[in-house]
Amino acid sequence: MTVRTALLQGQQLLEAAGIQVPRLTAEVLLMRATGHDRSWLHAHGNDELIEVWWIHYGRYLHQRLNGEPTQYITGRQEFYGREFRVTPDVLIPRPETEHLIEAALTREPATILDIGTGSGAIAVTLALETKARVTATDISLAALRLAQQNAQRLDARAAFVACDLGAALAGGSFDLVVSNPPYIAERDHASLPPEVRNHEPAAALFGGPDGLAIYRRLIPEAARLLRPGGWLMMELGDSVAVRDMCTGWINVEIANDLAGIPRVLVAQKP
Ligand SMILES: C[S@@+](CC[C@H](N)C(=O)[O-])C[C@H]1O[C@@H](n2cnc3c(N)ncnc32)[C@H](O)[C@@H]1O
Incomplete structure (x- = not known):
């Protein structure tokens, strides 16, 4: 052969x-x-x-x-020009999440927090692309272990913390909070491609019955964690409903991705 x-x-x-x-x-x-x-x-x-x-x-x-995704078979996925190791413990980083990186790079934060870091794609990329001190959290210990390995392999400095959102971290500590939270509605489970539904971790995919459950907790948590004037940047599914949760925030904007889908919400803490 x-x-x-x-x-x-x-x-x-x-x-x-x-x-x-x-x-x-x-x-x-x-x-x-x-x-x-x-x-x-x-x-x-x-x-x-x-x-x-x-x-x-x-x-x-x-x-x-x-039906296993190619990336879990090879154990690799490229993100923002770098190769990340991936296992079924983490979401396979998606190209659309690079919009979140682009948004973050428009600021010059000294401290960044990535909530729900998964493979570490966002945290590691921002640690390498900025001079900021980067912290990353996840509720999954297996994900954090892999994120830490990716940081070591790519020579990025970041602190990895196991907690629910940012619960273990002190308030008022960060200039920028970024997050690509789980945002698929549980009711859409059956309509997901089998590669996703049967192989990617449920904790990385589903955000409660309507997909918005994590945003409801994440937005007030980000307000606690940010210093006054700090920025929150979150990836969106295709829902702009998250904008209505940002009462009390200023300069709230939503940017579309290349397909015209609302993808990144940016908001500033007054
Ligand atoms: C959509 S994945 C994003 C992974 C990675 N940031 C990326 O963009 O490829 C969401 C991540 O959030 C984590 N997560 C879910 N609920 C969480 C919570 N309550 N607190 C912290 N992390 C959570 C999941 O374990 C998963 O790693």
Whole structure:
């Protein structure tokens, strides 16, 4: 079995199962199995796969055909130009969350808090892209462990704290609070793609019956944690209802993503 044939067969299997971007997925899985990059695969199309590569590739294809997200199989996801390790303990960082990074970079905070850090994608990125002192919380110890590993691997300095929202932290401490909270409505569970529904952690996805439960607690908690004049930046699902929860805040604005979906809410503590 050559590299080219393996790619073709993988692509055909994935295509027949209705998996999106089958060619790219086959390439990513074969890259992982062989430990080589895409240019190697293309330059060595006629090489025979050694047995151990074939065994790994077959297993990865099987996992993907069973609905496991590619990122959990490879253990990696790129975010803001860096590679993060991911496991089923954390949400796979999404490209739309990079809008939150862009919003944060418009300010020059000295202290940043990321609430619900998951893989650490936001906290680690902001620690590397700014001079700020970064703290990150999560309610999941497994997520915090992975976030800490990502910080170490990428040489980022951040403090990781296990607590409910920011409960373990002193009030008035931060210039910027960022968060991509769980915001899917529990009633939408059945309509989620099976990759998401069956594999990503429920605590990272669901925000109560209407998807807004965490925002209801997060907004007053951010008001406690921010210094006067500090900023809150949160990712939104597609709901602008969160804006109505920001009474008492000033300069409240919502920015759309590239698809025109309301994506980032920014608000300033008076
Ligand atoms: C949507 S994920 C975001 C992960 C990561 N920040 C990202 O953008 O990829 C939400 C995260 O919030 C965490 N979380 C859920 N409820 C929480 C709570 N009450 N306090 C702290 N973290 C919470 C989950 O464990 C999960 O890691």
